[in-house]
Amino acid sequence: MKKYCLALDLIDDPALIAEYENWHKSENTWPEIKESILGSGITGMEIYRTGNRLFMIMETDDSFSFERKGAMDAANAKVQEWETLMWKFQQPLPWAKQGEKWVLMEQIFKI
Template structure:
C-alpha cells in the first residue's frame, strides 16, 4: 500500500538546509521505529517550502493509529518530532492537531 502526504517547511533557507541535513542520515531509532511499524520505503521530496512524502507500507503490519500511539510513547520519536517541528509548519489544508496530511490520488496510469 502506498501513501502520499504533504507538509510545509518554514520559509527560511537556513532552516530548510538544516532540515535536509537532518535527513541525510536519520537517527537509527527513528529508522527502526518506521520499519518496526511496517514502513517498507519512504521518500520525501521538496519544492520550495512544500514537502511531499511517498510511503510504501506493509498493509498487514502498518496502522497509522498504532504507529501514532507507539510514537507518543517513544522518547526518541518524541524528541525527533520536537526537532522536526522547528522546521515544519502545517499546510493551509492540514487539520488542526495533525502534521503530514494525506493527499488524494487524482491520476493513476495503471488504471488507464
C-alpha cells in the first residue's frame, strides 16, 4: 500500500463550499465516480477541509499510478461530467501548474 496526500482550494464562498460538501455526502456522490476511484487502484480516499483548503488522503495498491488514473478519467464521460461540475467550486492553488487541480503534497514529517 502507498499513501498520497494532495491539496486543492475551493472558491472562498460559503454557499459554494456548502454545495461542494453536499455533493460529497455518500448518498450524493455519483456511483460511477466511486467505481472509477476504486477501479483505478485507490483502496481508500478521504477529503478534509479547513476554510477553503481541501486535503485528500489516498491509499493505493500496487496497480495505481497517476498516469493510469488520468488516462482512465479522460476516457470516462461520467468522470469528465463530474470534474466539470466540481470545477464550479474549485480553484487551483497559487503554485499549481497550468491545468493542475489537486497538487501532490510532500511529506516532511513522520513518526
